[in-house]
Amino acid sequence: MTSTSCSPWSERIVIRDGVRLVCRDWGGSGTDVLLLHGLAGHSGEWDATARLLRDSGHRVVALDQRGHGGSERHPGDVSRAAHVADAVAVVDALGLRRPVLVGQSLGGSTALLTASAHPGLPRALVLVEAGPGGANPGVQEQIGGWLRAWPLPFASREVAAAYLGDGKQSVGEGWAAGLEERADGLWPRFDPEVMVRSLDENATRAFWDEWSAVACPTLTVLGQGEQGGIIGGGEYAEMVRLRPALHGASVPGAGHDLHLERPGILHGLIVDFLREVAGVAPPGPGVVSAP
DSSP, X not given: OBOOTTOSSEEEEEEEXXXXXXXXXXXXXXXXXXXXXXXXXXXXXXXXXXXXXHHTTEEEEEEEOTTXXXXXXXXXXOSHHHHHHHHHHHHHHTTOOSOEEEEETHHHHHHHHHHXXXXXXXXXXXXXXXXXXXXXXXXXXXXXXXXXXXXXXXXXXXXXHHHHHTTOHHHHHHHHTTOEEETTEEEOSSOHHHHHHHXXXXXXXXXXXXXXXXXXXXXXXXXXXXGTOOOOHHHHHHHHHHOTTOEEEEOTTOOTTHHHHOHHHHHHHHHHHHHHHTTSSOOOOEEEEOO
């Protein structure tokens, strides 16, 4: 573990089967929370949400998933099972007790599959712009093409944020914060080919059986399709049909990276949800709009 006086979090390193996994440990007390970022992301994307959750009484850890950030850049195994095993290893190594699993996009897939495979592990599950999905054969070519088209190196974080945010400053800054500085400029801390391989299973199948097997209380937070949200009404309706007690919220004006666009609203939704499942307020399934 390393930490600095100017950082609000400590770096924690977990080694699983020779693969280095790096976490931001925000400390705190109360219910444990494990945050899982999406494809080509990094643990720092959660900084605003992590700080808010810690300050509202939670122990918070954010993981750089394998192939991302400070974790192993070229892991041999990028299967969904490997990502699940990593999450379990971090929970065990850092002594997280029945954590709330919070995942965005591909990190939501990791969280969902972890909750399904290890029903006794999570206290609750929060999916941010994530669901059981379905076969999407073209997604790897699409995402791989986008990643390879980045005009690297970026001359500055401002330049990177402008390009990566596509008009959304908070999104661009969140993505740019994950870049590493080299002598000639800023570069990603991931290999595009590793990212493409990480989508092998998601591109060819859905995870509805795993979704049905999740036993813990679950909250799904959705962005809006016209803003870039990826969970359609049909997918959400099937999620509710299979698990009628599902809690849901949509965030007006936010898209796929709503954790970067509206961290305060996301924090409020998570806290309210945890209060409800703890019996403080009656739960209510279905989608509601957050203010």
